[in-house]
Amino acid sequence: MRQTMLAFLAMAIFSLLSFSQQRAALRYHGQVYGRDVERAALDFAQVKMAEIESKSFDEIDAANPELRVDVAGLTGNIGPDEDELAVAAFDDIDDYHGFSSPYTHLFNSAEYPFQLDIEVQFVSVSNPSVALTGAASLAKEVTVRVTEQDTPGERAPVVITLKRTMSPAGLYLH
Amino acid sequence: MHVLLDHISAVIVATVLFISLIVVVNRNRQNTVELQIGQIVEKQAFSFARTIERDLENMRNKDQTETTLGRPEECFLERDAVGNVTRLLFPTLEDPSAGLASNIVHVEYRLMPEDSTTIDVHGDAMQVYRMERRLKLNDLTYVEDGGSGSFITRFTIGMVSEGALAAPTGLLVETCPENLDRVHLELQAAIPTVEQRSPDQKSTSGLNIVRYGNTIYSQNR
Numbered sequence: 001m002r003q004t005m006l007a008f009l010a011m012a013i014f015s016l017l018s019f020s021q022q023r024a025a026l027r028y029h030g031q032v033y034g035r036d037v038e039r040a041a042l043d044f045a046q047v048k049m050a051e052i053e054s055k056s057f058d059e060i061d062a063a064n065p066e067l068r069v070d071v072a073g074l075t076g077n078i079g080p081d082e083d084e085l086a087v088a089a090f091d092d093i094d095d096y097h098g099f100s101s102p103y104t105h106l107f108n109s110a111e112y113p114f115q116l117d118i119e120v121q122f123v124s125v126s127n128p129s130v131a132l133t134g135a136a137s138l139a140k141e142v143t144v145r146v147t148e149q150d151t152p153g154e155r156a157p158v159v160i161t162l163k164r165t166m167s168p169a170g171l172y173l174h
Numbered sequence: 175m176h177v178l179l180d181h182i183s184a185v186i187v188a189t190v191l192f193i194s195l196i197v198v199v200n201r202n203r204q205n206t207v208e209l210q211i212g213q214i215v216e217k218q219a220f221s222f223a224r225t226i227e228r229d230l231e232n233m234r235n236k237d238q239t240e241t242t243l244g245r246p247e248e249c250f251l252e253r254d255a256v257g258n259v260t261r262l263l264f265p266t267l268e269d270p271s272a273g274l275a276s277n278i279v280h281v282e283y284r285l286m287p288e289d290s291t292t293i294d295v296h297g298d299a300m301q302v303y304r305m306e307r308r309l310k311l312n313d314l315t316y317v318e319d320g321g322s323g324s325f326i327t328r329f330t331i332g333m334v335s336e337g338a339l340a341a342p343t344g345l346l347v348e349t350c351p352e353n354l355d356r357v358h359l360e361l362q363a364a365i366p367t368v369e370q371r372s373p374d375q376k377s378t379s380g381l382n383i384v385r386y387g388n389t390i391y392s393q394n395r
């Protein structure tokens with residue numbers, strides 16, 4: 001009887017130890033995977049930002065190769081224009097405003113599911129941290145937000161937010 | 175013998191627990207070692223990535239190169255069947271810190287497989303490479319100048335032209351476009367962990383693998 005009790009006690013101690021080790025291993029893997037997801041999300045945000053930067057500053061500039069130096073003629077409209085229903089049809093940077101879609105990003109041969117949200121707004125040229133409403137300027141702030149989907153375990157989802165202020169001159173250099 | 179038979183159940187339980195304990199402790203040790211090796215690899219991979227990114231950021235265009243060097247520009251990459259860039263050659267500043275006063279040189283990166291080194295990840299063997307970096311002074315003269323250690327397991331480059339959404343895919347040889355806008359780089363690195371004896375532990379769990387990616391703008395192309 002005493003031997004049986006001791007055996008049960010030993011098994012209980014071992015079970016606790018084993019459980020503790022498994023939790024530690026899970027935490028290691030969670031940390032490493034989370035780090036991978038952060039890099040993949042940042043890479044995806046950079047790729048989308050670069051794609052947006054390859055567009056014209058304004059709808060009216062899409063057919064005009066000249067460098068814009070003032071606000072004359074700016075449409076002032078933020079968001080996709082008529083008939084621009086898909087990304088392939090977007091021709092200026094503010095067409096991406098309000099864009100929201102799930103994506104699977106291929107990063108170093110591994111697939112990462114993300115939610116992509118993009119916002120664009122006019123900002124002050126002299127102080128880009130000040131948003132302008134109802135007025136056009138030569139600076140647009142693009143915000144690309146990438147959120148991890150299907151986060152495993154107890155870890156909080158990875159969220160990467162990339163902001164960039166774009167001007168006609170900066171885009172012209174590209 | 176008589177004592178052993180009297181306490182046979184205790185002996186069996188103790189033996190099983192002892193062996194199990196060794197296995198659990200050993201697994202934990204492997205995880206810890208892989209994690210630490212992963213951090214070392216990360217540092218080395220980032221350092222190498224910074225070198226190639228700096229070269230790509232300062233890539234020169236055809237006119238600048240040919241005017242300065244007095245010979246044709248060379249700018250291309252070669253890929254293997256699985257998409258790794260095995261050779262990359264382009265003109266860049268020899269010393270970016272010197273700015274425009276720097277010489278222009280052709281820099282070449284070559285992905286060199288380490289014949290006997292593979293890493294088993296989740297049962298799949300991954301080839302390990304090192305990157306050779308050398309300056310091409312002329313058709314016959316190369317000067318070794320840095321590179322990476324033997325830790326690269328994947329290396330890809332995508333060259334995106336102005337106005338394009340993404341780099342072309344599937345080309346084994348690709349010439350740099352005249353209107354290059356940006357370069358997308360992906361790098362995966364790992365080094366083998368300590369050799370394991372137990373068959374189920376010979377495959378690494380992936381804790382020592384580092385993945386990196388970046389988009390680099392080549393403003394001078």
